[in-house]
Amino acid sequence: MTRAATQSKSQAQEDSDCKYQTVIVAYLKKQNRPYNATDIFNNLKGSIAKASVIKSLATTADQKLILSKTYGKQIIYAPIQNHETSADIEDMVELEAALETALKDLALHREILKGLNNELAILTKSPTTHDMQVAVESFTQKNQILDDRLQVLSSGQQLVPPKQIQMIKSQYIAYRQEWKYRYKMFKNAWTQIYDGSRNEEQKLMSIIGIETDADVGVKYEE
Template sequence: MASDAVLKYLVDSNRPYSCADVTVNLRGAYTKTVVQKTLDALSEAGKIKCKLYGKQKVYAAIQLDSVADEGDGEDYDSKLKSLTKDLAEKTNTLKEVETKLKTLTSTPTTDTAKSKIEEIKKRTEGLVKKLDTLRNSTEVVSAEEKKKF
């Protein structure tokens, strides 16, 4: 009875436990000595695995159906390499596209450029008119008047 409950608990939880942990987690249904004897018996029967860590014994259920083949590791290694290479390529492509986007957003649009050209032309025309009036003016400012200003 206790062996069935302990084995079911270890298989369901699918992680290693010490005797004290199993006793507490079974909510005191069995005493610690009964659980310890049951764990040792299951370990000797080969239904669970026991490992010693210093003075403490740790018990875990044996997982038969989840054992991986030897070739699986190589498959995962090759997949990892190909995915890493693909990630590097896509990262480089992303950087190139971001650089192109920055250059495109920093350059002015056609309408903006045309309006700036018109503003510069108007300013240039105004300055040329002012220069012409200054060149054609016959008023001479004396040195004394210059000193006043």
């Protein structure tokens, strides 16, 4: 690259830097409030590269065209107005920086509060200690009843008393005798009513609505 080309490129860069500085100083005076470099870059909608914004702010601050003050890990920049004293501007910068820090702390505490509220909601929905104690006691009692029942079944102990078994057998014999008697009565009556084939007999029973023991799987004779 020739010397003339290098000088031309350098001059173009200086012109751009000067233009950026003018835009940034004008912006700060128009807004009349402190900003950090990131806020200025965002508010200018990316019309100036962030690196150029940072460089221009540092240069104009060195030239005493704007005021800069380091607060914590960031640098705050503010316009210089003729009717304001240096002390007024510094106070404003400090207040702005303090406000920004407070807002960050507020956002952090809101996140912490959100997490605590979520934990509280979970605890609120969970059963209380008293409820859990009642549930455990109930389950323990039910388990004991089932365990006692299992012990009886495992021992082979006769669960139904002999007297009750005998009563059940007697009832079965009586019911079976009654069934045989009624079945015989039906067969006699049906024989007098119907004297056709077996197929026709079943059709007629179906039409009349007669349901035999065999139809429902009952076999008392066995």
